Amino acid sequence: MNASDLQKIIDWMVDGARSAATPTQMMTECCERLVQAGVPLWRVGVFVRTLHPDIFGRSFTWRPGTEVIVANADFDVQDSPQFKSSPLAILYATEDEVRYHLDDPASPNFPIFDDLRVEEVTDYIAIPLRYIEGPIHASSWTTKQAGGFTDEQVTALRKIVPALARYVEVISLRRTALTLLDTYVGNRAGERIMGGQIRRGHTETMNAAIWLSDLRGFTALSDRLPAETVVDILNHYFDCQVSAIRAHGGEVLKYMGDGLLAVFPIDEYVGDAQHVCSRVLEAARESRASVDALHYPYGEAVERFRFGVALHLGRILYGNIGGGNRLDFTCIGPAVNLAARLEKIAGRLHRTIVASSGFAGICAGGWADLGEFPIAGFSKAERVYGMEDETPAA
Template sequence: MQTLSEARLAPPHDSGLWPGERREILAWLVNETREERFIDNIFVELCRRLSEAGVPVARATLHFRIHHPQWIGARILWRKGLSEAEIDTYEYGVEDSDRYLNSPLHEFNNGADEVRRHIDDPTADGPNYPLYDELRAEGLTDYMIWPLHHTLGKRHAITFASDRPGGFDANDLAFLSDILPALALVSEIRLKNRMARTLLETYVGPHASEQILAGATTRGSGVTVGAAILICDLRDFTRLSDLWPRDDVIELLNDYFDAMSEPIERHGGEILKFMGDGLLAIFPLTDPCACSQLLAAIDEAQAALAGLNEANLKKGHDRLGYGIGVHVGDVMYGNIGSRKRLDFTVIGPAVNVASRLESLTKELKRPVLLSRAFVERAGCAGQLENLGSYALRGLDEPIDVFAFSGTK
């Protein structure tokens, strides 16, 4: 079996690529991919060029470990004749699955510098992983995994499979190995760009991340936007955190935030921050249905929280209470903080009103309170109960408060 190092030292093969064709593909990879943001598009074009130039690549994959709250890794898969790649993500825990443990990728990740198998040779040495049977059924004859080295010791994986009888020859292997350093550089740039975007989306939300990546990083920079504002807070969290084990408290918070967050995001809301056991979200009024979308999100969140409470009661835990305050108005949306540490958030009187309404839920024993301004904007006064006017801290005039039916 020829190793990656041997491939780099192999002499040109008469039937392989000419040096000029090698230079063309390498020059394209290094110099002509600058305007392409996505590595999957570059990978598809690279494989297409290799195939057209005579390298018998019929299937190829890139495997990356990624920094994401939900996924441990991603795979980009290309097959000959396809104009787009298939992209799959893998959740945490996949590394314990039988399919992964009984795969060449597991062998590679355990330290192998190369894994290769002549699929069309039933007498070939080494384990016969189930993947090889699948590839053989697709008509493939040769398969290999090589490392794709990124900076600071990060090692990802690239695979190539051939459909030519006998598989790859020495010249094919030499050229494929020659392109790996350039592909590593090109892929690392795209992967880190995607990682930066993912981390920003994870911690500040999709809209704020776009603003920051576009250059909105100056303290005090921001815009005034009209928005429906939702502030939610969990009840008795201090008592629960004192009584419950730490891991149970974290699980509780995550379940609670899932119940609240998923409906908000599904209906076009943007969660700007989690505040201990609370959250702040806005529904920009650029969407004419923003207020009705907010109400739909609350309806779904309450159903999810009811299901969570039912599950907690079965575990012997107390029912979770919560308060939600809703208002509408103009807010300043932008960067606030110290010279070295900024927060991309919203501030303004409208946010204060939503916060005061959330606090009022404790006194009125209603889980959701909404201002008249929001109710009129949403056109839903007939569906709600008018609880009367209340003086809110920091406001000169009392405001009319509305509630859904039911109590905490």
Template sequence: MQLSSTLSWLVDAAHEAAGADRLLAEFGEHLIGDGLPLAGGALTLAVPHPLIARRTWLWRAATGEVIEALGFAPAGPLSALQEGPPNDGGRCWLAGLADGPVHEDRVGLRPDGPSLCWIGPRPFTPDEADELRQAARFAAAPLAVLAGRDTLSAALDAYLGRRSAARVRLAPLRRDVGETIEAALLFADLRGFTVLSETHPPSEVIAALNAWFDRIAGAVHAFGGEVLKFIGDGVLAIFPVIGESPRAACNAALRAASAARMGMAHLDKERAKQGLAPLPFGVALHLGEIFWGNIGAADRLDFTAIGPAVNLASRLEGLCRPLQKTILVSGTLAAQAEMPLLALGTHGLRGIASPCAVFTLPED
């Protein structure tokens, strides 16, 4: 038996596969075309992701269907929820698909390298197992390309956010490359963080910051927004306007702020049980146009948002303490809101020429 079609494809074209799912499916189809009896296959890759340790794609030869299973990282709050493929890659996922035993090859020399598993309608002969091992050796190069792409995508998503990362991947890496968009802005900040950081050990400060960021970022992402920046103990997030009306973006920002407030109330109760002080914070919401793109030095760029709307949101958050409110909303965003808001009058903001009408979400 000769793997001419499979090996030629692995050398010449496999690296152009759109993703791991297509690579696995096309790999299996080429092996079948070269005479190997396959009922299904699995590909497992380690993932440099804050929450996900590995991803496994499962291919069924009869239908061509590919599904994905996730394995969560062993450390952190999701460790008890591990539901993804175990350390033996896709072997257990293929059991029961056919009568034959699963043939597995570890691609490359690294113990955490890609894993390829195949199962047939019957046990593989020694010659067929040798053919699969040979194919796995030739798969090392395209899998390295695929893993490199996935690593870059995962890193950009983790550090920039999904929307911003997509823009960075598509646009030139030059200053001033970006666009003006309309968005609902959320600016949030912890209060008393300087005192906290000076009176507590670094481990406690970091734990408090992470807990705060989990609540505020989790709420933003749950309602379709994106965190652009963690600025010390502050957060800048956007809810881009899609379509002609900004109402959906404004309502999403308000719901996110409300959810964050509830999440922090629960966190403060848990901290009180541990004898820890609460974490007071302020959130400001505003609607306006921003420049969303590359800014920075010639050879060191940042993908961020700037503009008068960002400045106003930041200054508005500064009113949370004197007005004794957790959430403040500008009149511009309030005019688009469906949620009931309470008017707090018109206030001057430091560095902003025109006074701003200010509203708040009811505390209940």
């Protein structure tokens, strides 16, 4: 192949592959350029391990004339027979290049090779993608050319891989940053931080429905159970809420021991407050059912759980608050304080779901008037509502 054509591809990737808007488009264009330059590629794969709580890694697979296929692998893949009996397992173990001629009877009988032979692949080479700080990822290259890749074509692939690794590393680092921000501060907050809202005092006001919940009897639970068991219980308990909150448009901002603070933004210009509050109430009903069904075997006993959630509506201050260079992206304001007070009232009344008059007044949901209550720190008493379908627990 022409050395200048290869260098153009390398320069294009080093410059950020600007003609490709997405990683999948970059992979398609890169492979097509290599084919045009004289490397007869058939199936190409890029395999990147990720820093994600649920996803071990991602694979990107290209074939001529088709869309790049993106797949996620969970953490169990490391122990799967398919991975253990694969050339990539060898690459990760040795951190070195792996190559096999598939028309050689002595080549290993890997399951992936059976599929490739059906496609009439003749040669397979896996080349490490080395990040700057040392982690190893992988690329695989195959051809249907008779006799496999030539020495010149293999040299071209080896030259292209460092530029590919730099591109993949940059994209991976950005994805990792977004994943970590999404995991630890929430999606909307993460977007704002990545967008440059990182200085103390960078805040904005937002109209939102506020969710503040608490696990009943958590102090006693923590006192009589081992810490590891308590953590496991909390994870199961939060699972009962977070999936419902996110499915109905909310964002979890903070965990506070057994407490959870979430917000459901309201676009006041669209006038969707009633719709948002209806979704919040539906999430609360789903969480109530999930927590009620939750049981945790411990020793000879089975732990059962109850929680309370306060729902309110109001304006909040949303942004960076903290001291020195340690900041927290959170929300504050009288509306958040009132929600916290309402959650305590829910506990005193042995109720699961309570709402302020502002929330209940805009969200038809079968509310029962529980009366007016003085609120610490507020000049006026607040009328509190509970669900008609709920019998207060003893």
